[in-house]
Amino acid sequence: MEPLLEVRNLTKVFKKGSSGEFTAVNGVNFCLYPNETLGIVGESGSGKSTVAKMIARLLETSGGEIFLQGEDITHAKGKALRDIYRQFQMVFQSPAASFDPRRTLGDGIGESLKNSKTAKKEIKKRVRELLVQCGLPEDYDKRYPHEVSGGECQRAAIARALAIQPEILICDEATSALDVTVQKQIIELLGKLKKERGMSYLFICHDLALVQMFCDRVVVMKDGRIVEEGRPDEVIMHPKNDYTKNLVDAVL
């Protein structure tokens, strides 16, 4: 089967100060297949968010390639990039910072619809539907980001990412600020969309239990490299790599 999304040898080097360099992501390879959920786990600072941002073309790569349905998008720009964003979306790790403080949540959620020339009335209706789907009251579209809690903002961020019905969703700790019941609701929603629309997810998460439950495959990152890859049950129950063992032991 042809992968939906593929990264080859992805690398990111940050400049530190005048001469120092820091390799945050170092030669990462993986594929995401249609209708699959790929988990990325790893300790804090292992480069998970950096990988996500490079795939979303929000951060220039230092090396390697990114393919979307066989097409090289590593250097996509302008109009081409805007078209790509109709196919994939991302939920940011810090939801509060990802909403414009001077615009309502409704504005933020509807922005992609507005850009694809949807009628105003239709946008409003869709935004309210999305809010309800993500477990928020529909009148939250008039609220400002500072007027909602962290978890509510996170759900609004998920609603925004789902607005233009992407095929791929990159979730960077998308459920970390949610309590168990809301988290369950969101996971069920994502599962339902996966089944109904055949969506694929790149699911960055530090909750190993959730990864085990929700992901089809998982990669383990450490210091910018992938150290292990496999089915969640195998990786979590019988880790081959010492680092993964420590990671699992630390949780269980």
Next chain:
Amino acid sequence: MSEKTASVTVRRQIVRKDHTKGKMIFFGVLVLLLLLMTIFAEYICPYDPNQQNLDQALQSPGFAHPFGTDRYGRDMLSRVIIGSQTSIFSALVLVAIITVVGTVIGMICGYAGGVIDSVVMRISDICLAFPGLVFALAIAAILNGGVQNAVIALAAISWPKYSRIARSQTLSVKNTEYIAAARLAGSGSFGIVVRHVLPNIVGSILVTAMLDIGTMMMEIAGLSFLGLGAQPPTAEWGSMMSGGRSMLQTYPWVVLTPGLAIFISVVLFNLLGDTIRDYMDPRNSRRG
């Protein structure tokens, strides 16, 4: 003990915020009155400000002429009132021009970066390195007198201040996640700048502009005083002071009344700008 201190602090903050708001409204109303006087100047003037009447020349302030008359017998009060049109409106127009131009340039530079940014910023460095009024004098002299040319000259040297502020603010907004999110939502650069960058930087720019109105009034008056701004017989406070400067000791009202008008308006605009800045300060209000 500590609880008591905390509650005291909270109360003081609330009191201070209300105070700022009251002051802002107070100065706002005064500035509004000043602007109304300017707009309706023609109807308020007790005499025709340009009507010469040599028998009445250089009368000291009294019942008939509260501000006295000048050497051509023109009523000073009427001239001061009508002069506000040139003095205040030209300052407002000037500030509006430099705010808009400077902000647009600064946002483009900050958002686009690269070659445009470095070229424009070097130009603005050059403008900022010159002593402002001297540069404006040179430009005004090349363009010849007239209020319009004085405004152009001052605009040419004053926009870099705004482009600097707009640029640095744009740079800090540009790297936020909400801009990244807007890009993911398929917004183009123009849409992002208009919808997300501008609303987030406009506050501090407007405060700077408010505080600049007074300064610009002084500079226009200064150029006019030197003969490079408003030309006689146009009533303008700076040129009126200049016209009467030889009579400061003998007929002081000819110089002092337009001087007082400049002083009062500059102070009013500055006080309003200050209180608006205090009001917008995040330490005073929970949210701007």
